[in-house]
Amino acid sequence: MLIKIQNLHKTYSSGEQAVVALKNLSLNINAGQFVSIMGPSGSGKSTLLHLMGGLDRPSSGRVILDDQAIEGLSDDDLSKFRRRKLGFIFQFFNLLPTLTALENVALPRLLDKESMKTIEPKAKELLKMMGLAKRLDHRPAQLSGGEMQRVAIARALVSSPLLILADEPTGNLDSKTGETILKLLADMVREHGQTIVMVTHDLNAASHGSRLIRLRDGVLENDKSVPVMVPVPPFPDTKLRNMGNMDV
Secondary structure: OOEEEEEEEEEEEEOOEEEEEEEEEEEEEOOOOEEEEEOOOOOOHHHHHHHHOOOOOOOEEEEEEOOEEHHHOOHHHHHHHHHHHEEEEEOOOOOOOOOOHHHHHHHHHHHOOOOHHHHHHHHHHHHHHOOOHHHOOOOHHHOOHHHHHHHHHHHHHOOOOOEEEEEOOOOOOOHHHHHHHHHHHHHHHHHHOOOEEEEOOOHHHHOOOOEEEEEEOOEEEEEEEOOOOOOOOOOOOOOOHHHHHOOO
8 A cells, every 4th residue: 555544634724714624534545546636626635635745734644655654754854755755746837947857857856965967867768758858958938838747747757756646737738738648647657557646627637547536525525446538548668759749
């Protein structure tokens, strides 16, 4: 079991009122799953993702990732844990505008005090896998939305994370580009055994996963395996080298 969530409860203060985002939620996630989390606004789905990633701390309950209870880690240890065990993909890419694609991909390991010389071969290989071999020296402003999201995916993979957390990864993309990104994420699970937990409001996006969790008012409403509505054909090889010609 890669992730164990036990009696997770999160309350936020809003003026004199307390807002309950999650109510004693428990669930488990196995390695190699592509889990989609859906729910209406205020259901707690983003809160759950942030707690799983150590971006926020629970009011009570536990988040256990790879046998490590992360809610009890110090801030420094939690930062190290995130850099080494987790990859994040966000709706608005969160690339640093002054850095090249290569530098943005290398950033998590640079923050871990590794040298660029050590990181560069893997960062280049990941960008090549993403079809961006000719974009290494381009800055975000010189890239399309789909290219920026592929840089963000490469950045999420550079530390060989146990888990990738994706928060509306196609929310800022057109439908064609979003479909390409979703197929890429599904391929990462199928071909490479990656574990992905994705928050989305889009049922079509959620259908690319193998498990759909629905939240409502901070509690688990439904949890089931789902069929893939849109077939995801395998790429010719496991390194995704044919992606270079994608018009994204």
